[in-house]
Amino acid sequence: MTLSASLSLLQTSPASTNYATVFIYHRFGDPRYPSTSVSLEDFKKELSYLKENGYKVIKLSQLYQIVSSGREIPPKTVVITIDDGYRTTYKAFKILKEFNFPFTVFLYMEAVGRYPDFLTNKQIREMEKSGLAEFENHLYSHPSLAKLRAKLTEKEYLKVLRREAELSERRFKEIFGRRPEFLAFPYGEYDKISVKFFKERGYKLLLTQDRGSYDGKRFLVPRFAVVGNQSGFKRFVRELRVEPLPVREHRPEIGLTYENPVEVAFRLEEPENYRNCRIYLTKNGWIKGVKEGDWIRGSHELWAERLRSRAGIKCINKKSGRKAEFFFLFIEGNLKGGKSPQRR
Numbered sequence: 001m002t003l004s005a006s007l008s009l010l011q012t013s014p015a016s017t018n019y020a021t022v023f024i025y026h027r028f029g030d031p032r033y034p035s036t037s038v039s040l041e042d043f044k045k046e047l048s049y050l051k052e053n054g055y056k057v058i059k060l061s062q063l064y065q066i067v068s069s070g071r072e073i074p075p076k077t078v079v080i081t082i083d084d085g086y087r088t089t090y091k092a093f094k095i096l097k098e099f100n101f102p103f104t105v106f107l108y109m110e111a112v113g114r115y116p117d118f119l120t121n122k123q124i125r126e127m128e129k130s131g132l133a134e135f136e137n138h139l140y141s142h143p144s145l146a147k148l149r150a151k152l153t154e155k156e157y158l159k160v161l162r163r164e165a166e167l168s169e170r171r172f173k174e175i176f177g178r179r180p181e182f183l184a185f186p187y188g189e190y191d192k193i194s195v196k197f198f199k200e201r202g203y204k205l206l207l208t209q210d211r212g213s214y215d216g217k218r219f220l221v222p223r224f225a226v227v228g229n230q231s232g233f234k235r236f237v238r239e240l241r242v243e244p245l246p247v248r249e250h251r252p253e254i255g256l257t258y259e260n261p262v263e264v265a266f267r268l269e270e271p272e273n274y275r276n277c278r279i280y281l282t283k284n285g286w287i288k289g290v291k292e293g294d295w296i297r298g299s300h301e302l303w304a305e306r307l308r309s310r311a312g313i314k315c316i317n318k319k320s321g322r323k324a325e326f327f328f329l330f331i332e333g334n335l336k337g338g339k340s341p342q343r344r
Contacts, residue, residue, distance in 0.1 A: 017320070018072040019213040019244050020063055022079040023236075024184075024223040028088040035228040040091060046226070046236045047099045050078060055240070059134050060104040060182055064204050067216035078240070079104065081207065081223060083138055083184055085112045085119045093127050102131075106138035106184035106207070109168040113175070121175065128176075137180035137203075140167035146189040146308040146331045149256055154193060161197050182207065189308055191255035191331060195220065210310060210327035215244040222327060243317055245324035246270070248294075250311070258333045262304050265297040266313045266326065274315035274324065282309040289313065304332040 027037035050057060055076045063079055066072075080096070080103040082089050089105060096103055105127075113121040127133035141164065148160055172180050181204050185194070188209025198206055205221050212222035224230075224239045246269035252262055264279050277289035279298040283306060288299040296313060312327035 017075055017243070019215045020073050020077040020079055021213050021240050021242075022060075022063075022081060022207070022221055022223040023239075024207075024209060024225050024227075025080070025082045025092065026084055026227050027086050028092045030086070030088050037088070037228065038226050038231045040095065042231060042233055042236075043092060044095050045233050047095065047101060049233070049237060050101070051099055057099075057101040057103075059102040060136070060205070060207075061134055062102075063214075063216075064182070068204070073214075073216050081106065081184065084108045084142070085124075085135075085138070087117055087119060087123075089119055090123045090127070093123075093130075093133065096132060097130060100132070102134070104134050104136060104182070106136050106182075107172070108138050108142045108186075109140045109171045110142070124175065135172075135176060135180075136182040136184070137168050137172055138184050139164045139186055140171065142186045144187055144189060145185065145191065145194055146187070146329075149191050149193070149331055150307060150333055150335075157193060158197065161194055165198070165201060185209075187308070188329065189331075190220070190329060192253070193255070195254070208329065210329060211242075211312060212325050212327050213242055213244045215246075241322055243320065243322050243324040245274070245313060245315060245326040247313070247326045250326075250328060252311075252330050254328055254330055256331045256333050260304050260332060260334050261301045262309075262311075262330075262332075263297070264302050264311045265295050267295050268315075269294075271296070273318055275318055277313060277315040280310075280312040280314070280327075282306050282311075286314075289315075304330075304335065307332055307335045 025038060027033050028043060029040040030037040055078045057078045057080060060079050082105045085105055085107040111118045149157055169179055183198055183203045184207040190208060206219060207221045207223060209225060210222040211224060214221050247266050248269055249267040251265045252259060264281050271294045277296045278286045279289045280286050281302045284302050289296040290299050309332055310327055310329050314323055314325045317324050
């Protein structure tokens with residue numbers, strides 16, 4: 001069975017200890033942008049922890065080879081990804097080279113090799129020649145797909161997606177002589193239309209900025225952000241232990257919704273294996289989850305206060321004692337003007 005046939009937007013089987021932790025970084029040692037930067041000291045400390053504790057750091061393409069062949073992901077698998085291709089990525093490269101750790105960089109194709117704060121073509125060549133770095137697509141103009149989806153018709157939206165794909169792939173081929181195989185959504189924003197579009201265009205995996213570990217059973221790959229207030233060594237170590245939570249179905253669905261307040265609910269595989277479930281929604285924080293059969297629902301009404309909202313669930317695996325998580329993104333169409341909802 002091909003990966004495209006076996007992967008779906010949602011997990012369809014119980015979680016296991018065989019998962020990959022995929023981290024996303026942006027800037028390194030750049031005090032000008034504290035919300036998207038991680039200190040070089042913390043970065044080096046994190047890599048040291050991986051090495052000293054037997055974690056296997058692999059490229060994204062290697063992870064794809066494992067899951068597409070039907071093999072289980074080996075325990076303690078880690079993938080390091082870097083979005084945008086800022087100039088400080090070169091600082092990270094020097095440290096990663098010390099550890100001989102491979103990594104994957106998603107390039108903002110309009111900016112790299114052109115704009116002052118981004119990698120030069122010479123730096124990209126050096127990194128690629130090392131054999132440690134692989135480069136993939138982060139679209140051409142780094143658009144906010146959530147904003148576009150909320151204000152455009154489906155036909156207009158598809159036109160933008162097509163333009164972004166064509167321009168980014170053309171420039172990518174000029175630099176690397178090949179088509180990109182993987183794509184990371186700018187700002188981690190996606191919906192049903194964009195997922196379908198890029199899947200049909202031949203991309204093997206699409207990467208989000210939803211929290212969670214990856215069990216190899218989904219086309220969308222969640223990643224733990226290591227940036228600003230989401231960085232720090234202790235948090236990094238905790239997230240290595242977070243298991244994927246097997247969710248069969250969730251509400252709302254990904255993409256555009258005009259429901260507000262929103263029902264945030266998750267249908268689990270084998271819910272009897274999990275306890276202490278809690279539900280999350282952007283700007284609402286965590287609330288108690290209430291079990292109804294194999295569904296976990298929020299204990300009270302929730303309002304989406306952002307155009308781009310992330311919903312999530314975390315539970316404790318009764319067998320392993322570890323935390324398990326699942327997150328997704330939806331777009332609240334009623335907020336396309338940027339206004340908060342009027343509560344009844």
